[in-house]
Amino acid sequence: METNQTVAQIQDFKGKYPKQLWYLFFSEMWERFCFYGMRGMLVVFMVGHLGMNEKVANLQYGATQAWVYAFTFIGGLFADKILGLRKSLFWGGILMIVGSIILAIDPKSFFFIGIGFTIVGTGFFKPNISSMVGQLYKDGDPRRDAGFSFFYMGVNLGALIGGYICIAVAEGSMWQSLVPENLRWNVGFGFAALVMIISLLTFTQTQKSLGDIGLSPLMNLKESKRKLYEILTFLGSLAIVPIIIIMVANTVYTDYFMMFIGPASILYLFYEMKNFSIGENKKLLAALVFIIFSIFFWAFFEQSGGSLSLYAANNLNNEILGVQLSPNGVNNSANSFFVIGFAALVGLVWLWMAKRKIEPNTVIKFGLAFIFLAAGFWIFYYTKFFADAGGRTSLGIFTFGWFIITFGELCLSPIGMSAMTKLSPQKTQAVIMGMWFLASAYGQYFAGLLGANIAEASENATNLEKLNTYADGYEQLAIYALVAGVVLIVISPLVKKLMQDVK
Numbered sequence: 001m002e003t004n005q006t007v008a009q010i011q012d013f014k015g016k017y018p019k020q021l022w023y024l025f026f027s028e029m030w031e032r033f034c035f036y037g038m039r040g041m042l043v044v045f046m047v048g049h050l051g052m053n054e055k056v057a058n059l060q061y062g063a064t065q066a067w068v069y070a071f072t073f074i075g076g077l078f079a080d081k082i083l084g085l086r087k088s089l090f091w092g093g094i095l096m097i098v099g100s101i102i103l104a105i106d107p108k109s110f111f112f113i114g115i116g117f118t119i120v121g122t123g124f125f126k127p128n129i130s131s132m133v134g135q136l137y138k139d140g141d142p143r144r145d146a147g148f149s150f151f152y153m154g155v156n157l158g159a160l161i162g163g164y165i166c167i168a169v170a171e172g173s174m175w176q177s178l179v180p181e182n183l184r185w186n187v188g189f190g191f192a193a194l195v196m197i198i199s200l201l202t203f204t205q206t207q208k209s210l211g212d213i214g215l216s217p218l219m220n221l222k223e224s225k226r227k228l229y230e231i232l233t234f235l236g237s238l239a240i241v242p243i244i245i246i247m248v249a250n251t252v253y254t255d256y257f258m259m260f261i262g263p264a265s266i267l268y269l270f271y272e273m274k275n276f277s278i279g280e281n282k283k284l285l286a287a288l289v290f291i292i293f294s295i296f297f298w299a300f301f302e303q304s305g306g307s308l309s310l311y312a313a314n315n316l317n318n319e320i321l322g323v324q325l326s327p328n329g330v331n332n333s334a335n336s337f338f339v340i341g342f343a344a345l346v347g348l349v350w351l352w353m354a355k356r357k358i359e360p361n362t363v364i365k366f367g368l369a370f371i372f373l374a375a376g377f378w379i380f381y382y383t384k385f386f387a388d389a390g391g392r393t394s395l396g397i398f399t400f401g402w403f404i405i406t407f408g409e410l411c412l413s414p415i416g417m418s419a420m421t422k423l424s425p426q427k428t429q430a431v432i433m434g435m436w437f438l439a440s441a442y443g444q445y446f447a448g449l450l451g452a453n454i455a456e457a458s459e460n461a462t463n464l465e466k467l468n469t470y471a472d473g474y475e476q477l478a479i480y481a482l483v484a485g486v487v488l489i490v491i492s493p494l495v496k497k498l499m500q501d502v503k
Contacts, residue, residue, distance in 0.1 A: 005211040011138045016351075018136045020213075021147055023206035025154035028129050030199030032155045034096060034192040035122065037162030038103075039065070040332035041170050041188055043309045049108055049185065054310055054455035061306045062448010063254035064115055067244060069441030070261055071123025076131075076434025078124070078237075080427070082229050085128040085214030086207055091234060092124025093200040100193035107185050114189070116245035120237055127433040128214070134421025134429065135213045140501070142354045145418050149347030152414035156339035158195075163333035164326070166191050173318075173326040258445050265435055272428050279500060280425055286498035287423040287432055289491075290416055291439045293366060296484050297412055298443020299450060300373055300477045301405065304331060307451035307470060308380075315387070315467040316395045327395055334399050338406035346410045362419050362499070363492035365411045370485030372408030376401045377478035384471035391463030422502045450477070 010018060042064060046057040079088035099117030102110045133151050137144040168174035170188030172181065179187050207214075218226045247253040269288070273281045312331035318324050353359035360368070379401035387393040416436060424432035450473075458469035 005209070007135065007211055007213060010136060010211050010213070011141070013136075016143060017147055017150055020136055020206075020209050021133065021151060023202065023209060024129055024133055025151055027199050027203040027206075028151065029154040029158035030195045030202065031093070031096070031125060031129075032158030033162030033195040034100060034158075034199070035068075035162075036159035036332065036336070037166030037192050037195075038100070038118065038189065039305045040163050040167040040309070040328065041185070043306055044167065044171065044313060044328060045107065045111075045185060047310070050111065053459075055452045055459070057310075058306045058451035058455050059251050059448050060248075062445050062451070063251040064119070064248055065302065065305065065444035066254060066258060066441045066448070067119045067248055068122050069437045069444055070257070071119055071244075072127040072437035072441075073123075073261070073265055073431070073434035075123035075125070076127040076431050076437075078233050079128045079131075080217065080429075080431055082216075082218060082233050083124075084216035084218075085132050086210075087216065087230065088124045089128045089132075089203065089214075090200065091237070092121045092126070092128075093196060093203070095121030095237070096125060097121075097193055097196045097200070100189060100196055104186050104190035104193055107189050112245045112249045115248055116241045119244050119248070120241055124237070127437050130417050131421065131429050131433050132210065132214050134418070134433075135426075137421075139422070142351065144422065145350050145415060146347035148414040148418040149343050149350070149410065152410075152417075153340055153343035156336035156343065160333045160336035160340060162191065162195065163336055164329040167332055168326040168329040171326060171328065173329070254445070258442065261438065262442060265438055269428075269431070269435065272431070275427075276425055282498045282500060283423040283502060284432070286495055286502075287420055287435075289495050289498070290362070290366060290419055291435055293370075293484065293488060294412065294416055294436070294439045295442045295446070296480070297369060297373060297408075298440045299446035300377065300481055301409065302440075302444050302447035303451055303474075303477070304335065306447055307454050307473070310451075310455065311380075311467075311470045312398070314463060315391055315393055315470065316398055317392045318395065320396045320399060325395070330395060330399055331402075334402040335406050335409065338403050339410065342406065343410060343414070346407070347414075361492065361496055362415055362502075363488060363495045365415050367485045367488035367492065369408040369412035370481045370488060372411065373405055374478045374481035374485065376403075376405030376408065377474045377481060379404060381471045381475035381478060384468055387464060387467050389464065391465075391467045393467060419502070423499065 010020060043057050043061045046052045046060055047054060052060060075088060075092060079085050083091065095117050099114045099121060102117060103114035107114070133148060137147060165174065166188040169179055170185045172184055216226060218229060247257060269284065273284055276284070308331050309328055312327040316327040318327055350359055380398065383393045383397050386397060420432050420436045421429060454470055454473040458466040461469060
């Protein structure tokens with residue numbers, strides 16, 4: 001492995017992908033196994049083992065996931081100003097391991113404690129590895145979108161494996177003879193700890209190939225002073241864990257936080273904008289447009305971990321083409337399965353179109369994302385017409401809905417991450433990436449509210465009535481997604497002007 005390369009040498013790579021992308025790919029893959037494995041277990045565990053009703057579980061899920069993504073903004077800020085991307089990522093991984101081990105020991109007694117550590121850890125880990133991917137490319141390199149699409153395939157490989165295995169083992173539909181019934185949930189959460197250790201080892205053993213990418217921004221200070229700032233950051237993040245635990249356990253505090261953090265982050269961005277040129281600020285405004293619209297996308301998409309988890313558990317049969325599968329495992333991993341199959345292909349299509357100067361701009365891609373999302377949710381609605389008298393419907397048709405939505409995600413998520421790195425000056429890149437994930441926090445938060453409303457409408461209903469209520473709710477989401485997609489396409493010329501030379 002080559003070491004001590006300069007950033008310019010790294011960016012002057014030959015072929016479609018820089019070799020460093022592979023190392024970040026595998027580190028992120030195992031981290032996403034941890035994250036999506038836990039995500040798929042949350043609502044089912046809260047309803048089945050913590051005694052919450054479906055409405056409360058949806059709200060709790062939205063609050064938990066909102067905090068996970070909201071903390072990425074804070075993690076990005078400290079990475080930009082004090083730790084650097086690498087140390088921030090390492091510290092986040094350590095906290096995620098601690099949280100997963102706590103959950104594996106006794107998930108029922110220590111649920112919110114384990115979740116608290118995981119939230120803070122993800123905040124330090126997630127935005128910074130994406131920022132490092134962006135720095136592997138020169139400004140204007142047309143291979144960047146394909147690189148992010150490939151990186152996103154790694155995200156989904158981890159999500160596929162973890163998303164299916166953890167919930168399938170925990171529910172007892174997989175490895176029943178190997179895992180004692182009283183330890184199934186412990187093992188499910190334990191998988192997350194194990195793979196997070198693998199993720200961290202992957203990064204530490206390959207980080208020398210990154211040259212100067214991700215090093216501390218305080219290298220100009222004396223080492224003693226720099227170490228002091230770093231130690232204070234580590235201690236401060238540990239001190240905030242109990243506060244996070246309290247606020248996650250009481251969703252009303254999450255409401256107050258979400259009312260504050262979004263406006264505060266935008267004000268902070270405006271404060272930072274005084275240091276940049278008019279051209280740079282126009283690009284930041286364009287980034288803000290993408291960030292705001294992505295909130296709506298994730299509010300619908302992230303029903304997967306909330307209302308769709310309960311829909312899968314209660315209203316789907318367990319068979320696709322004669323093969324018996326865990327409905328919740330499929331709900332939690334089908335999207336990732338399709339991303340793996342099509343992410344590289346979509347990335348190559350963008351490259352092919354770019355060479356012929358017919359590639360749609362980022363705004364149009366976002367608009368297409370919403371149209372695919374609308375089509376997928378319409379298919380979720382359409383499953384109601386295949387239900388039996390007991391309120392069970394086709395897992396196969398439901399999975400086809402995720403197939404369609406996958407193309408929407410591929411038009412938005414990897415393209416959005418790439419756009420954030422292209423539209424933001426390097427000094428504020430981790431903060432902008434943090435705001436991108438903060439938008440996901442709002443999406444998760446609103447996903448919880450939407451799921452809670454659907455669950456409340458179906459309270460005390462028969463299983464068939466519940467299926468119809470959930471399906472009708474998904475029809476409404478399909479209509480809203482279609483409207484958002486049309487609006488984006490209509491305003492695309494205006495946003496394109498703000499983006500200037502960025503495509």
